Amino acid sequence: MDVENIIYHGRIKVPYKWYVGETGSRFFIGLRDNKELWGNRCPKCDRVYVPPIKTCWECFVPTKEWVKLKDTGTVESFTVTHYSEGVAPKDVPIIYGLIKIDGADGSLLHFIGDVEPGDVSVGMRVKAVFAEERTGSILDIKHFVPSNE
Amino acid sequence: MEKAGIVGVGQTKYERKKDDTFAELVFEACTGALTDAGVGIEDIDNVITVSNDFWDGRTISSMAIQDAAGSYNKDVSTVEGDGVFGAMYGMMRTLSGSFDTTLVVAHVKGSEGNMNLITNAMFDPIYQRKLGIDATSSAALQARSYMEKTGATEEDFARVSVKNQGNGVNNPYAQIREKISVDDVMKSRKISEPLKLFDCSPITDGAAAIVISNEKGMKRFKKDPVWILGAAHFSDSYTLGYRDLTNSRALEAAAKKAYDMAGITNPLMELDVIELADAYSYMELLWYEGLGLTPKGKGADLIRSGATAMDGELPVNPSGGLLCAHPVLVAGLARIIEATLQIRGEAGDRQVKGANKALAHGINGPCGQAHGVFVLGS
Numbered sequence: 284m285d286v287e288n289i290i291y292h293g294r295i296k297v298p299y300k301w302y303v304g305e306t307g308s309r310f311f312i313g314l315r316d317n318k319e320l321w322g323n324r325c326p327k328c329d330r331v332y333v334p335p336i337k338t339c340w341e342c343f344v345p346t347k348e349w350v351k352l353k354d355t356g357t358v359e360s361f362t363v364t365h366y367s368e369g370v371a372p373k374d375v376p377i378i379y380g381l382i383k384i385d386g387a388d389g390s391l392l393h394f395i396g397d398v399e400p401g402d403v404s405v406g407m408r409v410k411a412v413f414a415e416e417r418t419g420s421i422l423d424i425k426h427f428v429p430s431n432e
Numbered sequence: 433m434e435k436a437g438i439v440g441v442g443q444t445k446y447e448r449k450k451d452d453t454f455a456e457l458v459f460e461a462c463t464g465a466l467t468d469a470g471v472g473i474e475d476i477d478n479v480i481t482v483s484n485d486f487w488d489g490r491t492i493s494s495m496a497i498q499d500a501a502g503s504y505n506k507d508v509s510t511v512e513g514d515g516v517f518g519a520m521y522g523m524m525r526t527l528s529g530s531f532d533t534t535l536v537v538a539h540v541k542g543s544e545g546n547m548n549l550i551t552n553a554m555f556d557p558i559y560q561r562k563l564g565i566d567a568t569s570s571a572a573l574q575a576r577s578y579m580e581k582t583g584a585t586e587e588d589f590a591r592v593s594v595k596n597q598g599n600g601v602n603n604p605y606a607q608i609r610e611k612i613s614v615d616d617v618m619k620s621r622k623i624s625e626p627l628k629l630f631d632c633s634p635i636t637d638g639a640a641a642i643v644i645s646n647e648k649g650m651k652r653f654k655k656d657p658v659w660i661l662g663a664a665h666f667s668d669s670y671t672l673g674y675r676d677l678t679n680s681r682a683l684e685a686a687a688k689k690a691y692d693m694a695g696i697t698n699p700l701m702e703l704d705v706i707e708l709a710d711a712y713s714y715m716e717l718l719w720y721e722g723l724g725l726t727p728k729g730k731g732a733d734l735i736r737s738g739a740t741a742m743d744g745e746l747p748v749n750p751s752g753g754l755l756c757a758h759p760v761l762v763a764g765l766a767r768i769i770e771a772t773l774q775i776r777g778e779a780g781d782r783q784v785k786g787a788n789k790a791l792a793h794g795i796n797g798p799c800g801q802a803h804g805v806f807v808l809g810s
Binding site: 295301307341359360362365366373389390391392400420 | 546549565569572577673675677
């Protein structure tokens, strides 16, 4: 027998607050107050992390030394995303980049903006554009734009 | 050394928007596995359930399916991760000697939530989640990195979709059963470039269960077991950007350990069939390399050569893989089930003739952060 299948609609909404910790807070304060990117160096493998990390995941030792980084870098990878669930404060298409910040190892995930999607390429030089209003979050960087520096 | 084997398998048909509740799917998969094993729930000593709160839309989701998993009055434990790790845990519980038999069950109803939002929530809320990144856009970054590093092309990725969707036609459990061409993939809607619609696995509902037994427990079962010859599970770094996305070290480590246990030195020659986690087309090429089937950077050459096609020397994903049905969490267990059916010679139209040694693979976390590998044999 065919039975009408009833669907129940709901939504889970729970507010959270995540403590950023001393290491991450220092990074965000640098963005917010001075438009500066700070990373930290592992004493064992010499890798410079940005965002900074309290413990080198590879060497399993605490990082200690803070390193002031440039606000420029190179696009290691990118994608042009044609959908949005409204999480990102951007209109589609959204361009995400993995950006190797000068002086750091690994790469930073962020937006690439002010550029036609077709003009983005791996190896392209980019520079951070900081948000006008900065609150101490990853969105204090508005996006990275192509740069000739 | 004490051994463990798979003595029963059960899976629902994989579909989008299944009417049953997830508990009902769990019951269907568990009874299927028990029937296949020729035993009743009383022959099961302990139960492992695999679930995720975000997918189920409730907290402590594992507790919501205990009735359906027949776990009343039994020792239970739960896994939040891919089903391949549930199987690993279930195997360990029998090998510990504390239990002789384990029922492992995984479920998901992808159609009930929102894949993009749920996978967005797997990223760090402080540094990455606000950017809106999710499973698909992060995979696209990995795909691009892989192309840059190896010279693989979007057509190479399309070849994986064409092969696996072609195979899926032969799998009655698969959700997508439609042959496509490279041209179809290339012309499909852009999702997150370079990934297009047919490079991406679908949203799927379903459940799967297996029964694992140690040697002592085997007398309860009539069928010959499929033995677990090797099994391992490794993880890499979490934060996107910290690890090299084109170097699947965790898979290499997991495969090496599983091969060492199984006495395999040349996987391409010694394995008869592989079922792996092709959540996105390009992943299959990257996992070829991690599994040691081809030198690093040469994944595209392997798909082009036809070696992994149904009539090739080592068919990969005769079931159609995740590209034809991607029940998240269930996927790894489904790969183990497919590998088991192959070794039994019960894989129907998708049977690889004479398959005697099979590998099943599962992933967890963004861009294949963690990898589980099982080597099975008769």
